[in-house]
Amino acid sequence: MKKLLSLLAAVVLMVSVLSLAAAEDKPYAGQTLTISTFAFNAELLQKNIYDPFMEKTGCTIVADGANNAVRVSKIAEAAEGDYDVVIIGDMFVKQLMAEGKIDTLDASALTNLDSIYEAARAPMGEGYGPAYTFNRLGIVYNPADCPVEITSFADLWNPELADYIAIPAITNTSGPLFYYGVAAAFGLTPGADDDAIFAKLAELKPNVKSTYTSANNTISMLNQGEIAVAVLLDYSYTTAKAANPDYVWVNPAEGLYGGYNMLNIVTGSKNKELAQLFIDYYLSYDVQYAEAMDGVDSPVRTDIELDEEHAKNFTYGSMVEQLVLPDWDFVTENLAAWTVRWNETFGVQ
Secondary structure, three states: OHHHHHHHHHHHHHHHHHHHHHHHHOOOOOOEEEEEEOOOOHHHHHHHHHHHHHHHHOOEEEEEEOOHHHHHHHHHHOOOOOOOEEEEEHHHHHHHHHOOOEEOOOHHHOOOHHHEOHHHHOOOOOOOOOEEEEEEEEEEEOOOOOOOOOOOHHHHHOHHHOOOEEEEOOOOOOHHHHHHHHHHHOOOOOOOOHHHHHHHHHHHHHHEEEEEOOHHHHHHHHHOOOOOEEEEEHHHHHHHHHHOOOOEEEOOOOOEEEEEEEEEEEOOOOOHHHHHHHHHHHOOHHHHHHHHHOOOOOOOEOOOOOOHHHHOOOOOOOHHHHEEOOOHHHHHHHHHHHHHHHHHHHOOO
16 A cells, blocks of 8 residues: 555656646746737748747747738727737838837847847847848739830839739838839939829829739739739749749849838737747747748848748848838838828829
């Protein structure tokens, strides 16, 4: 009997030790991290980031996916603690900062920060979150349907492209980039020459089939032959090309207008330590490499080397140095006025 009791006690002790070890290995078990993120590539994000992070930490991730503008509104209206992390484009980070919805973080807690491009470490100022990918604006067209060769933004004004083109709405992440591209095409300056820029956009209107808010819908229009030309960010081209390898990507002659998507903590997060750990994990080699190999995002880590096939669609390597990055404070100050004039030109989206 004593031997049996001793054996049972040993089993209980072993189970307790194993349970304690498991708890120590996964100290965030029971915590839920709520993330506001893109709906784009949701399955790949689950595979490359969310599932491994949950396995590593024991936490549960709830990902709320929608487009940028919708998510800004949801976060602005949410109660403190409803969201922990926001993964969103540069222009929208500025909007959330103006609403007091972006919290600072402890950069010293991010072990991967020194491994990314300096320009990606704190694009919105010290204490705010890093960029996890760069992007650039280009032109995608189907040579089977497009009547002309395209090499620049200026080519979009060709009358042979009547009703052939999709451009981003001004309120999209890529909208201000296109605005800058239009200005460059005609030697104009955003802010100083807005009347002339909108006059050029009015001239472009007969060629514009769609001013889009969803890149996914625009790619579908391209695939279905409803349009032949689309102004898109580089990561959207990866998706488009998967449907039709004959699509052509153009780096416009006017320059590489680009930006970045960022990782930030939402004000009021109840899981700030876990949120910082997630942001650091997003910058890890394994995540950045997996996302690049799956064609999701260009890496910001300087130690990732991609073959030509995987690199050619991304803002990667020396191309990062060629990016023309808008002044997002200036864009934010002018966006409301630009939106009114945009809607007057193209109609309310």
